[in-house]
Amino acid sequence: MGVSEHFPALIVVIFFITAFISPLLYRWGRKFSAALVIVTIAAALGMTVSLLVTVQQAGTVFYHMGGWPPPWGIEFKADPLRLFMLLVVISVSLWIFIFALRDLQHELKKRVIGWYYTLYSILVGSMAGIVLTNDLFNLFVLMEICAISACAIISIKEDRECLEASFKYLILSAMGTGCFLLGVVMLYMATGYLNYSFLHLELAEAFNYYPRNIFTAAALFIVAFGTKAALFPLHVWLPDAHASAPSPSSAMLSGVVIKIYAFALFLMFYEVFPRTLLEAIPLNEIILWLAALGTLFGSIFAMLQSDLKKMLAFSSIGQIAYIFMGIGLNHESALVGGFYHIMVHAVTKAMLFMAAGVIIYSTGVRDIKKLAGIGRVLPITMIAFTIGSASMVGIPGTGGLISKWFLAISALEIGRPVFVIVILASSLLNAIYYMPIVINAFMQQEDFKKDIKPVPRVMLACLVIGMIFIVISGFYTTPVVTLLEQALALYF
C-alpha cells in the first residue's frame, strides 16, 4: 500500500502544511503561494479520487491517528458518502480558487492577497477534516478553525460593512460552537466516549439511564448546526456576511461552508444518536418544519431585496433548507435528493456569485434594477446566470430539478404530500425573483454605459465550466445517484 494508506490524514494535513509554508513565500512573491495552493488542492483531489476507488472496492477505510485505536485516539473514517462530500468540497474549492486568482486583484489590497491564500487553504483543510473525522471533540476544533477562517475571508475586504458582518458571524458561530461543546459534554458524561461509532453503541444503552442528557444534547446540536448552516430562524448572520464579502468568498461560503454543517448534523443524526432517540421524540419533524418554513421565507425575503448579492444570499437560506428537508424526511431517497442538492447547489450558487462578481468587476453595478439590458454587454455571464437561475427554480434539464424530484417523490412515498406543495411553492417563488432579472437583462433595450471593463478570460472560463456541469448534472444523473444510493445504504 505504501503512502496511499495514509491518504485520509494527508488530505487534511497537506492543507495545513501549505498554509504554514505560504507566509514564508510572500517575500518571493504571491505567485509561488498561489501555485502552491493550487498544487495542494489538486493533490488533495487526486487523493480523494484514489481513496474513493479504494473504498468502493474494499469497503470503508478507518485511519487511526498516531496508531491508537478508536476509544483512545482520534479516528478518521472514509466511507463513500463522506468521500462524495469531500469530492464536492475539494473540487468546488479548486474551481473557486482559480476564479479568485483573477477576481481578488481588484477586490483586495495587494499586500493581503497572500494572506487570503493562506486562509483559503486552511478553510478547505478544516472542511475536509470536518467531513472525515469520526471524533466529536476533533469536530469541535475543526469547526472553530473553519469558523475563524470563514470570518477572516469576509473581513479581509476593505469595507466597513464586511467588518460588522464578520463580527456578527463570528459571535453567532461562537455561540453555536459553545452550544455544540455543551452537547458534547452531555454525551461524554453519559457514555464516556467521544468516537461516533462507540457513542452510537453506548448511547442506545445510556438512553435508558440518562434520557434527558441525550435529549438536551440533541437539542443543542440542532441549535449549533442550525446556526452555522443558517437553518431558518437562526439565519440572521448569513445575508450580511455573504453579501458583503468579496465574490470568491461569497461563492465559497454560500456554496460549500454552510453545507458542511448540514452534513455534520446529518452525521449526528445517523451515526451518533441511536434510532430509539429519533423514535422517542420527533426531532426529524422539528427540522422538517423549520426547513419547510425556511424554503418559503428565504424566497420571500429574497424577493424584497434590491442588491444582487443580498438576493443571492437570501436565496441560499431557502436552498439550504432543501438539504435539511432531506435530513428531516428520514427516508433514503429523500437523502439522495438532499445530497444531490448539496452538489448541485454548491456549483450553482458558487456560479451565480461568480457571475455577480463578474458583473460587479466589469460594470460596478450591484442594484438589480440597473441590470436591465446587461445581457447584451456581458452575454456569457448572463447566460451563466440564466442557467444558474433555471437550476435554482428547477427547470427540466438542470440539476436543480433532480434533487427536488427526489425530495418530492419520497415525500409522496412516506405519505406527506404537504411537502410536495412546499417544494412547488418555493420553486414558484424562486421563479418570481430570478426570472425578471434574466428577462430584463436580455429583453430590455437599455443603453448601457460604455465604461465597461473587459472581463478576463479565466473568469469566463470558470463560468463556462459551471454551466456545463449544471447541464450535465441535469441529464446524466445515473453515476452520482448510484453512488449516493450505495453510500446511503450503509446508513439504513
Added chain:
Amino acid sequence: METLGGIIDNYYYMVAVILFVIGMYTMLTHSNMIKKVIAMNIMDASVFLMFVSVGYAHGSQAPIIREGAEIFYANPLPGALILTGIVVAVSVTAYALSLIVKIYRYYDTCDYDEICEIRSQE
C-alpha cells in the same frame, strides 16, 4: 424533591448551567461589542467548568504518575480536552477584538445600536 436532590448533588454542573445562561443573556441583550465578546468567554468558561468537573472524582489526585504509590487519579481526558478548548477560545477572542479595533476606527463607537443608527442616517 428527587429533582432538587439531584441538583444539589450536581451543584458544579448547576453553576456551569447558570453561567452559560448568564453568558447567553449578556450576548443577546447587550449591544456593546466588547460585552458580547466577554459574554462569549463566559459561555465558553461555563462549558469548560462543566467538562472539567466531569473528570473529577472525590479524593482523586492530579494525573501525574508517581511510581510505587497506590493513588487514585482523576480522569485525565477532560482536562486534556479543555486545554485545547481554552486555546481555541483565546484565538476567537483575539480575532474578535481585532475586528472591534477596526470597527471602532470607522465609527468611533463600540456599540452595535449606535452603529446601526449611524448607518441609517447616511
Added chain:
Amino acid sequence: MPLSDLTRSRGGKIPIDDQIVRITSRLVVPFIQVYGIYVILNGHLSPGGSFSGGAIFGASLVLLALSFNLEAGARQIPHHAASLLESGGALGYALTGLVGVFVGSSYLANRIAGFPMGQPGELFSAGAILVITVFVGIKVASTIVTLFYYIIEGEK
C-alpha cells in the same frame, strides 16, 4: 478613555515612562523567561506544558514592550522573524507527525514510529512529545507577541 486616545495624545507612544517600572521589569523579565522555558521543557513531567510555558514566555516580552516603549519592544522581535517562528513552530509540529508516515506506521505516531523513549521521569524522554512541546511552545510565545503588536499597531 480608550487606548487609542492615549496613544494619539502622546504621539503614538504608550505613556508608561516610569523608572521603577522599567528597572523592575528589566530585573524580572529574565526570570520569567527562564521559568517559561522550564515549564515548556518539563511539560511531560509536571503540570504545565507548551501552552502555559509559551504564554509565560510571551507575557515576558509583552511586559518588556509595555514598560519601555513599543518601538524598543518591536526591535526585540522583528516582524519577519516573528512570522518565521509562527510558521516554523506549526510546521515543525506537522512535519514531526509526517515522520510516522515515512517510517510506515501512522500520522503523528510516537513510540511505534521509533522515537527514542528514554527513561520515564527524565528530561529527555517521551520521544516526540518533547519535540512537539518545544515547537508548540515557540509557536504560542510568538503568537502572543505577534497578536499584541498587531492589535496595538492597528490602533495607529
Added chain:
Amino acid sequence: MFYILFAIFLIIVTLFLRLIIGVEPRTLVTLYLLGFIIFLLSFTVAEMPTFGSPDNPAFNEVPRRYLEQGVAETGAVNIVSSVIIDYRAFDTLGEATVLFVAIAAVIATLRSH
C-alpha cells in the same frame, strides 16, 4: 391547581417587572426565554451522573488505559501531556492551527483596513 398558581405567579412577576421596575418588553421576553432554558437545563442536571462519584460512565476503559499504560506507551509521566500530544495529538495540531489562523486573520484584517 399547581399550574394555575404558577400562571398567577408569572402574571404577578410580569406586572411587577413591567410596571414597577419598568423593564422593556423585549428584555422581558428574553428573560422568560432564558428562565425557561434554565428550567429545562436544571432538569437535565438533576438527572446527570452524580458529580464526583468514581463509578461515573466517564471513568471507563479510556482513562483507565491512559492511567495504567500511559507511562509505558508514551514515556511521559504527566498523563495530561501524553493525552494531548500523543493519544489525541491531532486535536493539538488543530489547536496550533487555530492559533495560526487567528494570527493570519488578525494580520489580514488589520492590514487591509
